[in-house]
Amino acid sequence: MNKPVPPQSLRPDPDLPTCDLRRVGAHPDHWYPVAWSRELKRGGTLATAFAGEPIVLVRPRNGPVFALEDRCAHRQVPLSKGTVDGCAVRCCYHGWAYNADGRCTDVPYLGKDRLPNGVRAYPVREVGSLILVFPGDPALADVTPLPGFAALEDPAYKTRKFGRFVRCHYSFMHENLMDMNHQFMHSKQMGQMKPRVLGQKREAGSIEVRYSFSRVGGKQPLGEAVIFGERRGADKALAERDVMTVRTEYPYQTLRISTDGQPAVMDLWICYTPQDKEQRTNRTFGLLSVRRPKVPFVIDLLWPLLVAFTERIFKEDRDIVELEQAAHDSQGCDLNQEVFPVIRSLRGLLAEEGVRLPQPAL
C-alpha cells in the first residue's frame, strides 16, 4: 500500500488567526431575542433556544412573560408541551408545576413540604415586538442595556419584521452584512454597485464602517425605489452623497443609510441568536425600518414590492452563508483568506467578545 497524498487544500494559511472564529460562542451576558411577541399567545407556551439550551417562554393569562429551562426537573421532558395553570406552567407528563422563578410549586402526588428542586429561570424582557432573554449571569441582566429600536417607535418610519432559521455560525452573518463587496452577489437583483470605504471606526465592543456607492451598471430595482424614490430619479438611487453605515455593536448589527447628516432613509437592526450547542445555526431577527415619503400611503402601496425585493436579497445571503458553514464543516477548520481590513477587524472583535465553546463531538 502506498503513502497517502496530502490534499493541497489542507496546507495551513499563515494568516489564520490562532483561534477558529467559527468555534467562538456568542457571549451569553447580553440580551438575545428568542421569539416575536406575536408568536406567544396569552395562556400559551413556546419552545425556543439559546446555544443548545432549550428555553420555554410562558405567557400567563394575567401577568408578564416568563422564561424557564425547557425541561421538567423530574424527567427532563419539555415544559413547552405542558399547560399554563394560573401563574405557573405544569408539565404534561406527571403534572409538576413551576412558577416564574423556576421554583417547583406543586407535585400532585407529593406534600407541599417535600417539593423537589425546580428549574433554571431566565431574565426576560418584551421590547417592541420581540421577546428577549438573558442567557448569562442573571446578576448582570439589570445592568446590561437592552437594544434600542428608535425607528420602530417613530411614526416617520414603517418597519418590516423578518426572520429566519439559518444554518450557519453567527459570525458568517456579521461578515456578510459588513463586507459590502458582496454586492457583487446581488447584482442580478440590484444592478452593479461599486462600494467605496469612507472610513472605519473601532471602539470597545463595536466596529463601524461607512460606505458610499456608485452605480456602474444595471437599473435601479423597484424595491430599492420604495426606499429612495422620493428624493431622486430612478437611476440615481444610492448616489454618492448617500452614506451607508454598517455597525456591529456586539452582539447586534445595524445598517443605516442617510444623506448629508439627515435622518436615515433606511435603518436596519438585526441579531443572530445561536440555536444549537455548537452554534452552527442561528435564528435571525431583523427590523427593517424605512422612512415614509411625504406623500402618505405611497409606501404602503409599494410595500409588497419591498418585501419581495428584500426576500430575494435575503435568500441569496442565506444560501451563501450556509455554503460557508458547510465548507467549514467539511474542512474542519477556518481556511478563509481575508484581504479586506474591515473584516479582519470585525473578526478580531467577534473573537474578543465571545466565549470559547466546548470542543465539538465530531
Added chain:
Amino acid sequence: MNKPVPPQSLRPDPDLPTCDLRRVGAHPDHWYPVAWSRELKRGGTLATAFAGEPIVLVRPRNGPVFALEDRCAHRQVPLSKGTVDGCAVRCCYHGWAYNADGRCTDVPYLGKDRLPNGVRAYPVREVGSLILVFPGDPALADVTPLPGFAALEDPAYKTRKFGRFVRCHYSFMHENLMDMNHQFMHSKQMGQMKPRVLGQKREAGSIEVRYSFSRVGGKQPLGEAVIFGERRGADKALAERDVMTVRTEYPYQTLRISTDGQPAVMDLWICYTPQDKEQRTNRTFGLLSVRRPKVPFVIDLLWPLLVAFTERIFKEDRDIVELEQAAHDSQGCDLNQEVFPVIRSLRGLLAEEGVRLPQPAL
C-alpha cells in the same frame, strides 16, 4: 476571549444513581419476542433484531421456525434477502446455504468437504402468537421459563395484539407503565383519575405495585366502558374497589385490573425488545386481554372503540417516552429527579438485572 459560562442544568444531581440506567442493556438470557407469528409466512424469511444483532427468522414449508444471525458468513449480507430451500436458507448473493443450526451446508462452487464456517443460531420458540428468541447463552435456553399467556388462551377473554417501534430505551417504557401518576397526561382521554398506592412488593427479579383510583373529574370514556361497562354505571368505572396491579417480572411487564379477588377484567402482557446496539429503540409487543361480558358479542361490537381508545393512549405514551430519550441524548446523561419510591425501586431492579452496554460511539 472570555471564560465559558457553565449551564446551570449540568450541575450533578446528588441523588443520581452511580450508573446511568439508560446505558444498561436488557439481559440477553431471557426469551424475547422478535415477531408476530403471522408476519412469517411458510417458506419465507423475516429480518428482525435484538440489541443491534440482526436475526433472520426462517419458516421452512415443513418444519419449525429457526433463527440465525442475519448475515451470510461469506460477505455479511442479510440472509433474510435470501430464499428458503428445503430446510435451509440460501443467501441471495452467491447461494451459500445454512441449516437450522447455522451450519453451512452448501456453497454451489465448492466441494462439500471444504465448506466454511457457518453463522450463529438462536434458540427459538413459537408461543401463542409470538416468535421468541433467546439471544444469550444458548445453554440456558431450556432452563429459562417462557412467558405465560393465560388470558390469551382463555375463551373468557378477547385479546388485542398490538405493537410498535418506539425510539427509546426500554427502561422508559417500564417506568411509564408503572408510574400511574402519569394518568395526568391522559386526562383528556380518560378524565382526571387520582391514583392511590395500596402497596408494593419487591422480590428477586420482580417488583409489583397495586393502585386504586378515584375519579376526580371528567367523564368515563367509551373505550374504558368497553372494559368496565358491564358491572357499573358510566361514571363509576375504576371505582375504589378495583385494584390495578402493575408488575415488572424481568424483562416482562404486566398490568391487571380486578375487583375483590375476582378474575381480572383486564390483563395486559407487554415486552420491549431492544432493537439497536445502544438500545435507544425498542419494538413493543403487547397482548391486551379483556374479559368478555355476559352478553355475548357486545365486546365484539364495541371492540373498534376499544382499539381507537387504546391507540390514542399509546400514542401519548410513545410521544412522551421518545421525548425522554431525546432529552437523554441531548444531556448525555440521566438527570432525572425521581421522587416516587416505586419508580426508584423499579430503577434498581432494571439496573441489577441488566448488562453493561459498551460505551456509545458519541
Added chain:
Amino acid sequence: MNKPVPPQSLRPDPDLPTCDLRRVGAHPDHWYPVAWSRELKRGGTLATAFAGEPIVLVRPRNGPVFALEDRCAHRQVPLSKGTVDGCAVRCCYHGWAYNADGRCTDVPYLGKDRLPNGVRAYPVREVGSLILVFPGDPALADVTPLPGFAALEDPAYKTRKFGRFVRCHYSFMHENLMDMNHQFMHSKQMGQMKPRVLGQKREAGSIEVRYSFSRVGGKQPLGEAVIFGERRGADKALAERDVMTVRTEYPYQTLRISTDGQPAVMDLWICYTPQDKEQRTNRTFGLLSVRRPKVPFVIDLLWPLLVAFTERIFKEDRDIVELEQAAHDSQGCDLNQEVFPVIRSLRGLLAEEGVRLPQPAL
C-alpha cells in the same frame, strides 16, 4: 449488573487480511472520470468530486475544459456556483476570478499587484464522452496512460453509457463484477448459469480471470439475446465456446465476451470514482459496447430491451453492494470469509495499489 455477553459475530476470523480493504483509498495517481462530457455546457461550470475533494469543471465558451478545487480561496464557497468570465471562473460571492491554472487573476476591490493565492488546479482530459481528472501528483499526469475506449470509437459497436451513484466502497464493485458465482443472484433475470473458471492471470497492476458458462436452467432472456441472438439459438446463449474475460487493470475494470478468439461481442469498460473522503460511496461510469449484428438496425430496434435488461441487472448489483457496505459500517471491520481464490487475489491487488485512508471520525 451483569457481565456483558460478547456477541458471537465479533469473534475475529483468523483468515482476515491484516489491513481492512474497505479503508484503502483509490490511488490518486491515475486518471479518474468525474463527469460525462454532455453534463458540462459551454460557458458553464459543474460540481464534481474525488474522494471528498470538491472539484469544479469549467468549460469556457472558447477553449478547453479546466478543473479546479471547488472552493474560492477567499471564503471557501463553491466556485461551481460562480460564472464563467472569458477564460476564468468568477466566484459568486465577492467576485474573485481564477484562471485555468487556479491562479487568482482578479479581486474587484484589490490592486492587481496584491492578488492573493489561488486554488489547486487538476490536470484534466476529455476522452470520448468522459471528462477525467488526475487527482494525484500533477507531475505524473503526462506519463500516466489514459484509459482506452477502442470499442466506443469502432463503428462495429453500439455503446451504452450508464452510471450511477452507489453507496459503497469501490472494492465491493470490483469484487462483484469479478466473482461470476454471483450469477446466482441474477438467476431470475438470466436463468441459471453455471460458471467455470478457465484460468486467471496476475500481473503487475492487473488481474484477469476467464470463465465459460453452461446454462443449467431457465430461459435465455431477451436482453441477452440482443447481444447473442445473431449467432445461435435462444437456448444456447453464452455457450461453452464463449469466453468471458473479467479484468481489473487498476483502477479500471473491463468485461469482454468473445468466441474462439474472434472480436468481442460485448465489451464493458467501467470505473468507480470515490466520492466522499472515507470512500464509502462511488460514482460509477460505464461504457457497454455491443457488436452490431450483420442485419443493420436490428440492434437499434432491440436496444430498449437491452437497456431495460441491464438496468435490472445493475439494480440487483447496486442493492447488494450497498448492503455489503452497510454490513461493514455496522460491524466496523471486514469479517468477510472469502473462499474464491480469484477474489483473494483481487483483494491483494486492490490493497497493494491503493493508499491508506485517514482513520474514520466514527
